[in-house]
């Protein structure tokens with residue numbers, strides 16, 4: 119999502135469970151056991167495993183789907199292709215679908231409504247409140263006050279066309295509003311039956327503990343990828359300790375880790391939000407492209423794509439940190455959805471992980487042009 123700027127409020131280890139899939143699941147693919155076609159060519163036919171999203175959260179496919187780009191931010195949208203992607207996701211065993219009230223200023227929630235009407239029982243729908251937009255496209259405000267929470271949930275329910283939101287996140291934290299008041303208002307939504315589980319996005323470890331003391335938090339959604347690891351400082355350890363799941367957003371580095379921005383002629387279309395992001399521009403983009411060299415080598419060894427290596431890496435953080443991890447890569451294309459879910463069966467070796475370890479420390483440019491409302495700014 120775009121950075122917030124100053125406005126109204128200027129911006130236990132998971133138990134892996136067998137899924138309900140009728141299809142057999144193969145063992146994880148490793149360099150030594152792979153007997154199937156290369157991962158990069160695997161397109162369909164297998165469902166992903168399921169995992170519990172936090173100690174008391176819902177059972178979900180171990181990879182979710184980010185729906186943001188289907189309505190805004192990453193260039194031209196195509197509703198037909200997006201609907202095919204949603205169908206492919208269900209077919210692959212994806213159950214966690216991620217949106218927010220600000221994506222397309224409500225358009226993304228509205229786009230998902232017919233899909234939810236057809237598949238309500240198969241889908242765990244997650245949406246978010248807390249970032250405010252106006253007619254000024256550049257404006258972002260952050261609102262966490264209880265009155266705003268109560269109004270925002272009604273708007274999201276109406277746009278999604280559902281009676282209850284499965285997972286409701288506070289999108290950004292406004293430090294001027296006591297966290298207990300915001301989470302208290304969110305807890306009231308659970309009591310009223312409007313929301314099933316609570317989540318937070320871009321909060322620090324201390325904030326996660328404070329919120330969890332008010333009401334159980336099922337999931338923390340923050341940026342986490344080979345390129346973005348600041349969340350490992352305090353938020354991930356706190357989540358692991360409290361039995362809260364991590365839902366890494368932008369696990370493909372907003373597409374950079376797929377290699378799409380490192381070749382000749384790789385440009386961003388007019389209006390693509392990434393043209394405002396420090397990592398995608400000028401010298402930073404060129405320097406960051408060079409960081410993909412070890413990712414490419416590892417991908418080649420596994421017969422995988424660089425995006426699949428990036429997704430496998432973040433998934434394997436689950437073992438490194440002792441908590442459930444359910445990344446939500448965003449794509450608008452069914453073929454890419456299948457490529458991404460196939461990555462849940464890619465098993466990186468200890469040597470692979472060691473080679474990937476230094477990358478994040480060498481990335482040029484911040485995650486956002488204005489880091490004010492990220493967790494990193496408050497640590």
Ligand SMILES: NC(=O)c1ccc[n+]([C@@H]2O[C@H](COP(=O)([O-])OP(=O)(O)OC[C@H]3O[C@@H](n4cnc5c(N)ncnc54)[C@H](OP(=O)(O)O)[C@@H]3O)[C@@H](O)[C@H]2O)c1
Nearest residue numbers: 119184185186367368369370371372373447448449450454
């Ligand atoms: N909580 C927050 O503040 C926050 C912030 C940002 C995002 N999010 C959520 O997280 C989700 C994912 O993050 P994201 O979309 O920003 O970044 P991402 O998942 O890291 O990357 C998405 C980009 O990668 C491309 N891509 C996906 N799969 C690909 C593949 N197999 N091969 C080549 N390119 C591929 C997509 O293009 P195509 O669509 O053309 O395939 C898109 O441009 C969002 O949809 C949103 O729901 C939350």
